[in-house]
Amino acid sequence: MVDFHSHILPGIDDGSKNVKESLDILKEMYSQGITKVVATPHFLARHQSVEEFVFERNKAIETLKESLNGVSDIPQVYVGSETEYYDGIGECEGIEKLCIMGTRLILVEMPFNLWTEAVYRNLMRIQERGFVPVIAHLERYISYQNEEKCFERLEEMGVQVQCNCTFFTRRMTRKKAIRYIGGRRINFIGTDSHDMKSRKPQMDKALKIIEKKHGYEAVEDLLDYSESALRSATVVI
Numbered sequence: 384m385v386d387f388h389s390h391i392l393p394g395i396d397d398g399s400k401n402v403k404e405s406l407d408i409l410k411e412m413y414s415q416g417i418t419k420v421v422a423t424p425h426f427l428a429r430h431q432s433v434e435e436f437v438f439e440r441n442k443a444i445e446t447l448k449e450s451l452n453g454v455s456d457i458p459q460v461y462v463g464s465e466t467e468y469y470d471g472i473g474e475c476e477g478i479e480k481l482c483i484m485g486t487r488l489i490l491v492e493m494p495f496n497l498w499t500e501a502v503y504r505n506l507m508r509i510q511e512r513g514f515v516p517v518i519a520h521l522e523r524y525i526s527y528q529n530e531e532k533c534f535e536r537l538e539e540m541g542v543q544v545q546c547n548c549t550f551f552t553r554r555m556t557r558k559k560a561i562r563y564i565g566g567r568r569i570n571f572i573g574t575d576s577h578d579m580k581s582r583k584p585q586m587d588k589a590l591k592i593i594e595k596k597h598g599y600e601a602v603e604d605l606l607d608y609s610e611s612a613l614r615s616a617t618v619v620i
């Protein structure tokens with residue numbers, strides 16, 4: 384299984400604080416059946432330039448790589464970003480460096496309110512430039528939108544949707560998550576792991592819930608789709 388959203392690089396954002404924590408998370412992921420993980424550290428254009436972000440990200444990758452020393456029971460690591468939406472993101476220079484390396488996919492953290500026309504226009508602009516926005520944990524902002532209209536517009540534009548494992552594991556949201564899977568609303572699943580405490584990987588539990596409600600085929604569909612999306616992606620670790 385591919386984990387499309389994680390904060391496993393050490394010391395770069397509010398995720399893993401150090402190499403030990405990164406390794407603990409990666410080992411836990413592997414034991415849950417995750418064979419590929421995309422590291423998506425937060426990128427906030429209001430705080431840093433794309434160049435600064437890439438520099439910090441490369442440093443974190445190197446630090447993690449150096450500490451591995453023959454460790455084999457961890458997933459393959461890919462790298463991208465979780466880019467916070469901002470007005471003007473559609474024209475972002477260097478956007479290709481924020482994409483999952485080797486692909487045109489960019490994970491975008493959206494505004495936590497009703498998305499205006501300007502927001503959709505920015506997403507559209509990203510598309511026009513040949514990149515594909517992937518909405519990070521859509522479940523966090525869908526209640527601010529008119530659900531049907533929102534899905535319609537995203538589908539029209541070819542924007543992809545990622546949801547977190549906790550969307551499935553939390554009792555409060557499970558029903559909706561299952562409904563979205565049935566309606567093929569979700570393209571990618573991510574653990575959004577930050578640590579081994581309150582925000583640890585929960586892929587195994589999420590997949591069990593999907594299998595129980597929709598059968599193993601639904602899990603396989605997700606797996607196949609995410610594998611094919613990463614076909615051209617670069618393995619960094």
Ligand SMILES: [Fe+2]
Pocket residue numbers: 388389390465575
């Ligand atoms: Fe995240």
